[in-house]
Amino acid sequence: MKTAIITIGDEILIGQIVDSNSAWIANKMTASGFEIEEMSSIGDNSQQIKDTITDIFQRVDVILTTGGLGPTKDDITKHTLCEYFGTELIFDQSVLDNIEEMFRNRLPVNELTRNQAYVPKDCTVIQNKVGTAPITWFERNGKVLVSMPGVPYEMKYNMENEVVPRLLKKYKNEAYVSKVFIVEGYSESALAMYLTDFENNLPEGFGLAYLPDFRMMKLRLYVKGEHRRTEFNEQVDILENLLGESIISEEDEPVQKLLGKILLENNLTLGTAESCTGGNIAHLITSIPGASQYFKGSIVSYSNSVKSNILKVSTSNIEKDGAVSESVVTEMAIGAQKTLETNCAIAVSGIAGPDGGTDEKPVGTVWIATTVNSKTIAKRYQLGRYREANIMGASNIAMFQLINMIVDQKK
Template identity: 55%
Template sequence: MFVEIITVGDELLIGQVVDTNSAWMGKALNNVGFEVIRVTSVRDREDEITGAVDSAMKRADVVLMTGGLGPTKDDITKHTLCKYFGTELVFSEEVFENIKRILANRITLNPLNQAQALVPKDCTVINNKVGTASVSWFEKDGKILVSMPGVPQEMKFNMTEEVIPRLCARFEMKAIVHKTYSVKNYPESALAIALTDWENNLPESIKLAYLPKSGIVRLRLTGRGDNEEEIRAVVLAEGTKLYDILGENILDENDSPLEEIIGEMLKDKNLTFATAESCTGGNIAAKITSVPGCSAYFKGSIVAYANEVKHELLKVSNETLEKFGAVSEEVVKEMVIGAMNALKTDCAVAVSGVAGPDGGTEEKPVGTVWIAAAHGKTILTSKQVVDFGRDLNVERATNNALLLLQKLLK
């Protein structure tokens, strides 16, 4: 079954908001076997919305829309869809009750909120349990269009609780199996060379994609067919061949983020963990703590942006700081030891670097980052040298620190 997604809102087109809805929806739909064939973002203009809706309805079986359902003037999706489907807005007592419930204890009900109780007449209205804009489910010529609020948490709730279950009940779908192998130590093209024979001999039913990101290439195998178990077996057989070729360079086969892989390793080995961060500024800690349940292994961090904090809280000696500079192998080694001592953990990572855009020198240009990972008395270090811009330098340093820890703990 083919799905198209349309996200509506001027803010998407002028780039003030990144459309994260469509990726989330794509993932959720894919998991249950729907194929998203196109995502379109359009402005809050009637003709542009109608144009996008009309061509999507021709290509796809299901069109899912988000956005343009807010209480303010610039939100026109509801009116536009009424025109497109030849219906009108009517007041829904049920939706109004829900709006009152949602807004209770938050703000005083106002006429704009009341207008959100106007819903298209000829459609199935799904009350939005977590927001004031209701979901409209239209059907026409065997095709389905669902309009949802653009607020991500409201969209996610309604997709999960209402839209996906209803779509699954409605269509009979081909089975789909994804398996994603995360590979380290290979740039994309070198990996493709290493896998040439394997790739050329992949069964017809399997599709392969290379997804490179910050030092890791994810290989995604997708199988489609009538029998899920058969497809899974075919996909897994290809995965076994991948292990024969790539061995320990395969980091993970569940498309888990690095912070989850690390978390599982720490839990399995019953180890506690801390970070000492300079240029990453807490980013490694934030990543580690994005995993629910991380309190089982993560105790905390010292973000030592100023040198005096490196000295006072992490006990990096002033001599080392002066002799080698804050961005040096010697300093990250003392930082990582200092983190384990101060936070009383079994292992730690430490990072110090020049994130940029300023602060570079000839000897240590912007992009230079030293990383250390330690488990007890064993310390590994690595150096990062290329400048990809401040944000990406930090992101790469974060990933490389976790990769170094993974190498150490393996």
């Protein structure tokens, strides 16, 4: 079933926010067996919205829109859809009840928020359990348009719990069978070369997608239709044998979640000492619900004085080897482990850039130390020239290094 995604909002066009909704929706819909034909980002302009819908409906069966459903004057999507479908806004008490339930024991519902209870007359209203703007579902001449809020967590909740189940019921699509492998030790091109024969011998209809991330690789093997499950499992077995211990996980989840699982499984606790990553590792780890069970805290030792005064790093090592060195990062890890009273520690010190590099230690030089109980390992990595990529890359590498260290100690 052919589908299009339209994100609405001036803030997207001027670069004030990044349109992450389209990518998420496309991934979700593709996994459910829908074909994404196109994506469009347009402004808060009534005529442009109507023209875009008219144009795209010539090529697709389903349009999913996000944005423009708030209570302020620039949120015009609801009114525009009334014009497009030749209907009017009417008051819906059930929507107001939902809004008031959300605001219970919080701020009183003001007039602008109360206006969210006015919805197009000729549509199916889907209550938004995590926000005030309801989802509206229009059907005309065999075509479907679903209008959702632009707030990402609201959109995701309603896509997963309301929109996708209703679309699957209506169109009875065959979903994809897929598996994601998180692989280390390969660049994208090296992995593609290694798997050339495997790809060339895949049965018809199978696909293998390479999804590079910051210093890690994801592989997605897929085929459409549950009836091909036996064939799919055979290809999974082949891929597992080819990749062996390079496979870190067979679930599509971030490295911080993988690390949390292995810490819990081994009854280990973790603390971090971060210099060039500036607390990013701690942020990633604590983004996972339940991280308090294994993560105790972080010391952002950006200055040398914090390294020496709090982590007890030797000032002579800092002066002799520099802050970005094996000796310093090793002491940082041990200091974090002692100070935070944990079994494990991660320490990172590097030159994130864009300035500060030397011939001996160019931008992108990172030392990472990981400690498990009484053992510490320190390794040097050479990343790139771009600050954000270096911070994210160092964060992922550090967590992978600790995962591998825990696994190796169990062998």
